[in-house]
Amino acid sequence: MEERLRCLLIAGLGGDEKSYLAFLGQLGAYLRGYFVRRLTGFPGDVEDLLQETLLAVHNKRHTYDTSIPLTAWVHAIAKYKFVDFLRAHGRQAALTDTLDEESEVFASKQTEALEASIDVQDLLESLPNRYRLPILHVKLQGLSVAEAAALTGMSESAVKVGVHRGLKALMARVGGES
Amino acid sequence: MKTDELIVMLATGVSAVDRNETRRRFALATGLGGLLALILMLTTLGLRTDLAAALATPMFWAKLAFAVVPAVVGLIAVFRLGRPGARVGWAFIVLAVPVLAMWALGVAQLVAAPAENRAALLFGRTWLLCPLLIGLLATPVFILVLSALKDLAPTRPTLTGAMAGIASGAVGATVYCLHCPEMAAPFVSVWYLLGMLIPAVVGAACGRRVLRW
Structure with missing residues (x-):
């Protein structure tokens, strides 16, 4: 290897x-x-x-x-x-080993249901710009990472990190609100 | 996000990496830190008045080597510790050499001296100030090296912090040599070493917090 x-x-x-x-x-x-x-x-x-x-x-x-x-x-x-x-x-x-496993099952079901109902824009607004802009441009508007970087003035690396961390933060928020 | 999506995103449009860039930046940080320490020493303490005469004595050079060797070895070791998986075991052996040599010389001088002079050889006239001033002169390199490590990836943060402290303490001691009038090996082997160990302890204590990535 x-x-x-x-x-x-x-x-x-x-x-x-x-x-x-x-x-x-x-x-x-x-x-x-x-x-x-x-x-x-x-x-x-x-x-x-x-x-x-x-x-x-x-x-x-x-x-x-x-x-x-x-x-x-x-x-x-x-x-x-x-x-x-x-x-x-x-x-x-x-x-809380066992509890964690159970709550994870609940969380994933609730997340699916919530995904449909919660307004993505509202959730996005709650994120800091370094997460919000990469997700907005790359995930919602479908721009490439390079285009998003040029548009926001962030480095490509920062855009990639922003998408990843931002999505994680979003999931955490959805899970947290349920 | 799915892991596969993450991988595709990370790889898409990946740019070439200049691997000498980190080396340049690290060298710049240490050079700048050393320069700041020198300016700090010149403006607040000043060169020792008998520097020209001191340059002709072997003890001046022994003292300088006692500081320069750990400075060079420490800086190389810190840079290596910033790269995951690099080995630094050799550094400890090399670091021990000047310390053991100076201790041996110090003991020899103490044994050879008449009993009533021994305290003077050990404490000189500046024993209290010496470690503190070395610690102070270490500060610029200490801060700049720790911030340069942000760009790297130290996976052993406590050790890396300690090594950054040793290296910056040794740079501080190197600069301090140009000011300090003390010329006895027992003095150098204790107080110079203590001066280098102060930032090392600080670095070890704050490494895990400061060097997180």
């Missing part, structure tokens, strides 16, 4: 979109297994943590040094995000 992923990442760092897409895809599949093994207590959080980690890999890709084995780099980032996750959720999740 090391050699193949390494080549893809290095090509990606050079600006090769196809290689970078393949790199993230294969890395995602690998990391999903990594987190599934470690998050046995909370399977519902695997995708969340995986996305956090992929976002971190993307945002910090300039710290990859070709003299470091790729697996060491990836594992260090994944472990950091994993520990971060445990710090944030550990205590609370340990206390």
Whole structure:
């Protein structure tokens, strides 16, 4: 895995979109297994943590040094995000394990129902601009990330992070209001 | 958002990354910090009046090396700690060399000196001020290095903070060498070291909070 992923990442760092897409895809599949093994207590959080980690890999890709084995780099980032996750959720999740699972089932049903009824615009208005504008332009108006970046004056990276974090914040709000 | 969608979004239109950029920025931050420390020393403390004569003594250079070695090693180690997965075990060995050498020299000087002179060798005339001034001169590099680390990805924040403290403390000590008139190895081996350790403790204490990403 090391050699193949390494080549893809290095090509990606050079600006090769196809290689970078393949790199993230294969890395995602690998990391999903990594987190599934470690998050046995909370399977519902695997995708969340995986996305956090992929976002971190993307945002910090300039710290990859070709003299470091790729697996060491990836594992260090994944472990950091994993520990971060445990710090944030550990205590609370340990206390309310079963409840959490149940409420998650409820939350997803209620979310579906609410999605239809709540006015997206109202929800969007409640977000800060760094989240609102990327979602508005990329997800609702269908512009490309580059176009949204040019329109808002944000960097492309900031637009991507904004879409991801903004959608997460929206979901949290919908869940919170129910 | 689905993970696949996230991946596609992240990869779409991805731009080439200049990997030397981080190195340049880090070098700039440390250079600027060192310069600020030098200006701070020159304007508030001033060069030691006998600097020209001191340059001819081996002890001046031993003292300078005691500060320069951890400054260089520490800065390299901090930069490496900013990159996930990089190893820094070697740095601790190299950092220990000047400390052990100065301790050995200090003990030798204390043993060789008559008993009534030993306190003077250890405390000099500025022992109280020395660690504090070194800590103060470390501040510009400390702050600039920590902010340069924001751009990197330290996965061991406590260690990284401590190493940033050692490095900036050592830069502060290097600059302080040009002011400080103390020339006894026992003095340097204790108070200079303490001056470098103050920012190291601060860095270790605040690393996890300050270096979060």
